[in-house]
Amino acid sequence: MGIVSNIKNDPVGALSPAGKRSVGFQRPTTPLDKALTLLSRYREASIAVVAVLLVIYFQIGSDNQFLTSQFLSVVLRDTGRLGLIAIAEVMLMITGEIDLSVSSVFSLAPYSMVLMANSLGVPLPLAAIISLVMGVAVGVLNGVVTVRFRVPSLITTVGTLFLFQGIVVWINDSQPIVAPIQEPFNALFGQNLFQPDDSLLSWHAVTAFTPFLWTLAAVIVIALVLNRTTFGLHTIATGSNIIGAREIGVRTDRIKIYNFMLAGGLAAFAGIINTVQFSSADPQAGSPFLTLQAIAAAVIGGTSLLGGSGTVVGALIGAFVVATLNNGLVMVGAQATVSDIYLGAAILGAMILNVQVNRLRARRRI
């Protein structure tokens, strides 16, 4: 008989070499198993546990001063600023690239916005939009140099980091300029109008958290884009297996450039929010240290540096952990400089945990 008849006679499938149990999903039984399953299935889980422990620690250590709206508005403001940049890095890191130039855009965009408003009389909202477009344009430059000229993005973006940071310092002799921030721009993007005797359910209370709320909105949008759209799927494909992705027709170059543009736009947005908060545009607002903290937030949040996987929710929690460490340590009486030591140790600890949990997952197939 011919081979063809095999198909009909063999409905259970000769095509699965290892048989039915090869990719079995073991049901967790003990509580430990369940905890491990949760930890390894959700990349965000381990960092979320760390965040909760930190909050408890600082709440106790500061005589219940941590969970107050005044203090949280500071922590969440920092979380928001770091988080916006961290989610930009997450998307790029998923494609297998990185952007070290975001801090220069963080300085450049708001500085140009304020200059345009002050010197050229451009209305502030319009100036903000033009600045956002500038941030996106820096992303195009980063993307094109990386993709078309095949310069590793680590080098490309170190180049553009110095280039644009240099430009913004040079424009106005490194002078900070006062920003003409008016309402409603002020309440929408920056100023904390919250007073201790205001009701928690008032408009003023919301403005205490505006930077964070913007970041939260961005995280939801980017998470949807990453997990529920073709663009997100192709972003993961590009970083996971770039040759395979090309072979199947994914436009990997475009995907990378779009993600660089997204990073530039988000960095510009974060810079604008930051400037509106302080009513002043500082050419030194973004230091490369900010970028590194954002990358750390992304990585301890569960994003792989090797591409192919990442989580923006994890990056937001990671940003919260970094901001909590920075502010909380000072509040419980540590020197401001000490917080970096803890941050460094936290990054190492989180990375070791991540790698071990991944190995565990591979071994247990959970």
Next chain:
Amino acid sequence: MQNMNTPRLSDDAPVVLEMSHVSKSFGAVTALVDVSVKLRKGEVLALVGDNGAGKSTLIKVLSGYHKPDSGTITSKGKPIRFESPRDARSEGIETVYQDLALIGDLSIYHNMFIGREYRKRMFGMKFLDNQKMRGMAEEYLSTLGINIPNVNSTVDRLSGGQRQCVAVARSIYSAPSVLILDEPLAALGVRESAHVLGLVQKLRREREVSIILIVHNYSQIFEVCDRINFLHSGEIVLDAATSDITEEELTRTVKSGLGRLLRPEDAEIALAAVP
């Protein structure tokens, strides 16, 4: 030698895909020299040749991955220029590459549908219809008799054979008119190889799909193929029907490294050539 289920093809079947006088080089390395290949409707064409002979380059030109330096490709009678594999896929040419082109970090069902995702409209935006893709992938894999316990698991966790099955399933899902298989049997055992070869024949018989096959096991070629093209140093040096050549002659020809057909009477030449 010949399989009774295999209908032999007449020469007047229409040509569905043709490559004429295509050359391709990568810097100083010449991969293809003035190569012409014809593929008829419902035909199974075997591409043989040593490592580095240009087989993979040839199929990557046909699948739109590489652009030819010169020469033309004609699909269903009209000249065509592929800018990317996307164009080739929309022309009905599906390819299973040697590396399978699966995305390890994505689920099986996302891999099945990548590049032709089902989407649904929500709030004026198009979102992936994961539920639909999951269901269709499950259903399709089971009708093919491919046993994958869970289409949600990532490709990373599959065995080599299962991956190959997913890649083959993906390529035939869209009912292509041309199917290109670059070593589709490499990671498969005897039974699975037979199953894939059975699928190939079934596709050809029921849907008149034309197939280009790169296989290193020559007895499999004689089981399912109508014609053999032998590629040697980037040139097609032999284009013969499987009925005009024996497995032994083919083996000896490729082994000799001389780049020409060796008939039994050339036995001494063949012996002299093999070190």
